Amino acid sequence: MTADQSAPQTSPGRVLLIEDEPNIATAIAFILQRDGWRVSTHSDGTTALEAVDRHAPDVVVLDVMLPGKSGFDILGAIRDGERSALPVLMLTAKGQTKDRERAEALGVSRFMTKPFSNRDLLDAVRELAGAPDGTG
Amino acid sequence: MPRSMPTGSRIRDRRLELAIKQGALAAKVGISPSYLNLIEHNRRPIGGSLLIRLAEALGVDRAALSEDGDSGLVSAVQAAGAARGLGPDSLAQAADLARRLPDWARVIQAQAQALAAQARTIEAMSDRLAHDPSLAEAMHELLSTVSVVRSTASILAQTPEIDPNWLARFHANLDEDSRRLAEGAEAVVGLFDRKATAGDGNLLPSEGVARFLEAQDDLAGALEGPSGGAAVPDLVAGIADPATRTLAAEVLTRDAADAARLPRPLVEMARTPDDLIDAAQGDMALVLRRMGLAVPGRGLVICDAAGAMIRRKPVAGFPLPVVGAGCPLWPVYAAFRQPGRALAARIETPDGAGWQVHAVAASVTPPKFGTEPVLQSTMLLTRADTPGRAEPVGPGCRTCPRADCAARREPSVLSEPVAPGAAALLPARP
Structure with missing residues (x-):
């Protein structure tokens, strides 16, 4: 099932969505696909890095609370690996200052707290894709 | 009756006024005539439930007998x-x-x-909002579900033509997530409700225990005797919060064990802690605990090595801070410098009252080579019955009016200017 036939013919890029909550993953994937992005989803923290290597995304949308490995662990591993400049948008319902600071210390490109608007999410992904050095 | 007359003298005057024999009054309030004699001659401190019983027997208000009635x-x-x-x-x-x-x-x-x-x-x-894991988890679940509902509702509202399969899926998701949202909201409300109805739920367990102990009229009496520990479950049964109840039971069980080791009649007859050292087999901390808890009119403070007050029994005229540490000049802290050494000192509170203080720091863990002992310091407070030179102390910096104290760590609410001593303790301005 694809998002919609009205999606742009030329894709702006590939997004890897790492999110274990199926309904939020469905909604985000739909929003991005309608905007033309090719979206892959992954729900397990333990194998998330393999998914990054396999899908070679332009942007990663990463939840913090994941089974097996936290979003912080995955972000740290991405920054320490070969794809250290990959833009990462982190989503969390834990919007506390210390979580934001931890994510920033690990080199997150963008940090968004749930609940977010679909428009803000799209804008953030577009912005990150236009800044491949990951600094947003 | 002059305001400065000691409590014992007031009791004696009132008894003589009513022409009651000393033995009759002692029997009526459940103490020995010799002990009443010591009280009437101001050689034993008096307070708590015994003072209330004496006031009832003498037909006067407790405040009329107590020299500290309104302090x-x-x-x-x-x-x-x-x-x-x-x-x-x-x-x-x-x-x-x-x-x-x-x-x-x-x-x-x-x-x-x-x-x-x-x-x-x-x-x-x-x-709790910041650190309670159950609340954090419930809030996380709630926010995640809100996020799904918001995104899905926006998709449905803002996508003019949507594939019927997607439409059905989003409707199903919305139905499922709105139900989750309702359950999550109920869970959060339930967490707050449980905490609010738990009685002591808004207090830390240690605070709840302190409040419970202070509210009991004659707790020490209930724990006396070799089977005093058996009374503990009934005594704590009314405490709603389980953690507070458990902690209170531990405290009272220790008190009952102390009472079995050093019976109340011995403690009541002792004039100073030295009188009890042999009976306590040299356990000076036990002596101080028993004299502080079993005898009305005496105060007790027990601190751990971090300076936190883990036991406090206030006494009229010597206010103890409800939260935070006490005065750094109290001998209870000095005792930590030389564990095992029994300190006897005379201190003076800001109102000019003199207090005889006994303090000792001792290990609460069995000795073992290569292992640091876990220390607690115990301080007994007894109102001094004669004038003499005394070290000035306070009730704790927040409520202490002594502006020129070198030990001050924070300004007092009783005085506007920051004392010179405090300035030295504050961090330097950049």
């Missing part, structure tokens, strides 16, 4: 006034207010206590 009330009114910014001249009128309008002074005291309790509640709730 606590005056301190409370002064603290309430200071918290609202009253100056020294106004604060000095607190004693006059308490004497002339005692009911209104008690209203002020009650209001100040209610405000302090609310402040503690807010602090406890804030702490």
